[in-house]
Amino acid sequence: MAAERRGAVTISQVAKEAGVARSSVSRAYTRPAMLSRETVERIKAAAEKLGYVPNHTARALSTGRYGNVALIVPDVANPFFPPMIRAAQVEADRSDFCVFLGNSDEDPEKEDQLLGRFSGQVEGIVLASPRLSDERIAAHALLRPLVLINRDVKGIPKVLIDSGTGIAEATKHLADLGHRNIVYVSGPSTSWSNKQRRAAVRKASQKLGLELSFVSASVPSFDAGLQAVDAILAKGATAAIAFDDVTAQGILVGLSARGVSVPREFSVVGCDDALGPLTVPSLTTVSSRSIEAGKLAISLLMEVLQSQAVRDASYVLETHLIIRSTTDKAPRSR
Amino acid sequence: MAAERRGAVTISQVAKEAGVARSSVSRAYTRPAMLSRETVERIKAAAEKLGYVPNHTARALSTGRYGNVALIVPDVANPFFPPMIRAAQVEADRSDFCVFLGNSDEDPEKEDQLLGRFSGQVEGIVLASPRLSDERIAAHALLRPLVLINRDVKGIPKVLIDSGTGIAEATKHLADLGHRNIVYVSGPSTSWSNKQRRAAVRKASQKLGLELSFVSASVPSFDAGLQAVDAILAKGATAAIAFDDVTAQGILVGLSARGVSVPREFSVVGCDDALGPLTVPSLTTVSSRSIEAGKLAISLLMEVLQSQAVRDASYVLETHLIIRSTTDKAPRSR
DNA sequence: AGTTGACGTGCAACCGGTTGCACAGCATAG
DNA sequence: CTATGCTGTGCAACCGGTTGCACGTCAACT
Numbered sequence: 001m002a003a004e005r006r007g008a009v010t011i012s013q014v015a016k017e018a019g020v021a022r023s024s025v026s027r028a029y030t031r032p033a034m035l036s037r038e039t040v041e042r043i044k045a046a047a048e049k050l051g052y053v054p055n056h057t058a059r060a061l062s063t064g065r066y067g068n069v070a071l072i073v074p075d076v077a078n079p080f081f082p083p084m085i086r087a088a089q090v091e092a093d094r095s096d097f098c099v100f101l102g103n104s105d106e107d108p109e110k111e112d113q114l115l116g117r118f119s120g121q122v123e124g125i126v127l128a129s130p131r132l133s134d135e136r137i138a139a140h141a142l143l144r145p146l147v148l149i150n151r152d153v154k155g156i157p158k159v160l161i162d163s164g165t166g167i168a169e170a171t172k173h174l175a176d177l178g179h180r181n182i183v184y185v186s187g188p189s190t191s192w193s194n195k196q197r198r199a200a201v202r203k204a205s206q207k208l209g210l211e212l213s214f215v216s217a218s219v220p221s222f223d224a225g226l227q228a229v230d231a232i233l234a235k236g237a238t239a240a241i242a243f244d245d246v247t248a249q250g251i252l253v254g255l256s257a258r259g260v261s262v263p264r265e266f267s268v269v270g271c272d273d274a275l276g277p278l279t280v281p282s283l284t285t286v287s288s289r290s291i292e293a294g295k296l297a298i299s300l301l302m303e304v305l306q307s308q309a310v311r312d313a314s315y316v317l318e319t320h321l322i323i324r325s326t327t328d329k330a331p332r333s334r
Numbered sequence: 335m336a337a338e339r340r341g342a343v344t345i346s347q348v349a350k351e352a353g354v355a356r357s358s359v360s361r362a363y364t365r366p367a368m369l370s371r372e373t374v375e376r377i378k379a380a381a382e383k384l385g386y387v388p389n390h391t392a393r394a395l396s397t398g399r400y401g402n403v404a405l406i407v408p409d410v411a412n413p414f415f416p417p418m419i420r421a422a423q424v425e426a427d428r429s430d431f432c433v434f435l436g437n438s439d440e441d442p443e444k445e446d447q448l449l450g451r452f453s454g455q456v457e458g459i460v461l462a463s464p465r466l467s468d469e470r471i472a473a474h475a476l477l478r479p480l481v482l483i484n485r486d487v488k489g490i491p492k493v494l495i496d497s498g499t500g501i502a503e504a505t506k507h508l509a510d511l512g513h514r515n516i517v518y519v520s521g522p523s524t525s526w527s528n529k530q531r532r533a534a535v536r537k538a539s540q541k542l543g544l545e546l547s548f549v550s551a552s553v554p555s556f557d558a559g560l561q562a563v564d565a566i567l568a569k570g571a572t573a574a575i576a577f578d579d580v581t582a583q584g585i586l587v588g589l590s591a592r593g594v595s596v597p598r599e600f601s602v603v604g605c606d607d608a609l610g611p612l613t614v615p616s617l618t619t620v621s622s623r624s625i626e627a628g629k630l631a632i633s634l635l636m637e638v639l640q641s642q643a644v645r646d647a648s649y650v651l652e653t654h655l656i657i658r659s660t661t662d663k664a665p666r667s668r
Numbered sequence: 669a670g671t672t673g674a675c676g677t678g679c680a681a682c683c684g685g686t687t688g689c690a691c692a693g694c695a696t697a698g
Numbered sequence: 699c700t701a702t703g704c705t706g707t708g709c710a711a712c713c714g715g716t717t718g719c720a721c722g723t724c725a726a727c728t
Contacts, residue, residue: 359715
């Protein structure tokens with residue numbers, strides 16, 4: 001057959017096989033219209049026979065186009081991200097790009113490092129829910145085209161999931177059910193989404209005359225939710241809105257462990273619809289649109305790469321409340 | 335302060351500035367011992383002054399060392415994989431490698447494509463739970479160092495999570511609880527893990543004199559589990575062992591929707607411990623060790639890259655049963 | 669003093685593609 | 699029948715590094 005000797009088939013081997021110059025092989029792939037139909041066919045046939053695959057690295061060297069983009073997320077294991085990652089990957093694939101995935105472990109410094117390491121080998125970067133400072137983000141954006149998800153830094157293109165609308169609906173929903181005293185369980189302090197959600201719940205509570213208090217779960221995780229339960233109950237509230245679904249699930253399990261029945265005695269609302277109907281009882285939450293966000297971020301990045309001009313574009317995706325089974329009428333007394 | 339976007343500083347500029355040959359600049363970075371202390375310093379100073387950063391891509395082209403590895407999984411969104419991905423990434427980082435992540439969507443053909451696309455820009459590949467045929471895997475292994483997770487192809491290094499031991503324990507556990515008729519809900523037919531688990535449950539059932547039947551959920555997902563419930567109940571069994579936790583969770587929710595109480599009326603066992611204590615009731619399952627597998631696979635790959643010799647190494651990780659709350663005594667009658 | 673060899677450096681070929689330019693062949697226009 | 703213009707192809711330089719080999723220098727050893 002073909003394709004032995006330490007790795008891949010090169011353009012030269014294909015050229016020899018097809019009896020043409022190397023440049024023609026190259027053109028058969030990059031500008032087939034420049035060649036006669038016949039020649040292109042012959043070259044493709046030879047390539048096929050030998051199992052030729054163009055070498056991205058070599059191409060990148062001469063064109064400056066790497067054909068790679070990077071996606072950096074704070075935590076792959078957080079169910080909010082995998083669907084986004086997948087969508088981004090599919091979208092990148094459509095433009096024939098490969099994706100580097102980086103995981104910052106919710107650590108700004110690690111994020112900074114990853115950005116540095118990647119920027120030498122990709123054409124552009126999508127930074128999802130960054131924990132990094134605005135200044136550092138802006139600095140990196142100078143070196144490489146950058147698109148943000150859920151972060152608003154001036155002059156940098158971004159996709160924002162506006163959970164504010166959904167959170168407002170959630171607050172209203174709780175008020176309608178008779179809750180007068182609620183808790184917002186906040187996420188990472190450097191998270192734009194957290195700030196936004198916090199602000200939205202505060203504003204809506206004021207408007208509706210609800211008593212609102214805060215409990216902090218600095219990292220969005222099941223355990224953080226679990227550990228926040230005592231603090232939540234101490235506030236004397238009858239309902240909680242959590243930063244995200246994962247935290248909410250921790251709260252759910254923590255409440256159950258303390259014998260507090262949901263939704264009879266206590267209502268819980270999540271955010272991001274990352275768990276779907278998987279919890280028991282199934283979680284009332286705010287839709288997330290993370291799939292669209294991933295897709296959009298990549299296509300935005302592709303646009304930026306095409307047009308060179310760094311457009312200061314923003315896409316805002318609105319959200320809404322999804323009512324399932326963890327919210328119900330406020331209990332009579334507490 | 336040179337070095338803006340396009341016109342990055344090259345080795346030639348540094349060479350000129352320092353008054354040496356390009357090769358010396360190169361050596362100042364790769365083999366400083368070959369040069370006199372003085373020359374190295376002069377070069378480094380010039381580089382610093384111009385803001386030189388070595389070009390990763392160019393280096394890769396001439397050395398064949400890309401500094402990248404790829405990790406391909408069937409489904410990022412399946413909770414079994416993210417911890418593994420993270421562990422792999424951390425381990426790769428230790429050797430200063432970047433990770434490309436590929437998602438095959440459980441599709442052998444997509445997997446084949448990804449392998450082809452990546453192999454041009456990485457030094458080695460870790461293929462987790464592949465759905466591809468042995469032949470294709472072997473073919474790719476010829477082109478690039480390859481390490482498998484949960485797949486046994488002769489002559490290719492691999493990390494296997496032996497869920498057989500855990501599954502055997504699970505079967506015994508059910509038998510001890512008085513179950514006489516159980517179901518194994520199988521996963522993807524091309525999955526090595528599935529074959530292994532299926533074989534283990536069959537063997538243990540025979541030994542213990544249990545009646546065993548099979549229901550197939552071709553893709554391991556929540557929905558597939560949900561949809562398998564009718565078939566499971568039709569078998570007249572009192573307990574089910576599912577291919578994985580995600581499927582088990584679907585089964586759990588499906589049973590609950592049909593008013594079947596777990597574990598009072600029906601027992602369920604998952605596999606992979608991907609969900610931890612997150613389900614309600616919390617799932618009895620088989621430990622997975624996916625984190626170790628990810629880490630091990632990368633370090634194995636690094637060894638292979640170092641030693642060139644393609645060692646036919648296998649690591650086998652044993653598993654055991656984790657008893658939580660979805661298994662209990664078999665009901666009196668059914 | 670003449671050899672030897674280690675050391676430091678430069679030359680030039682390569683890695684696998686891309687691309688500006690030259691040129692041959694042929695059809696059409698003058 | 700010669701000018702003109704296209705079309706299709708090849709040549710060779712280039713992208714930014716790495717590396718085998720050759721060469722010059724100088725100290726140490728016969």
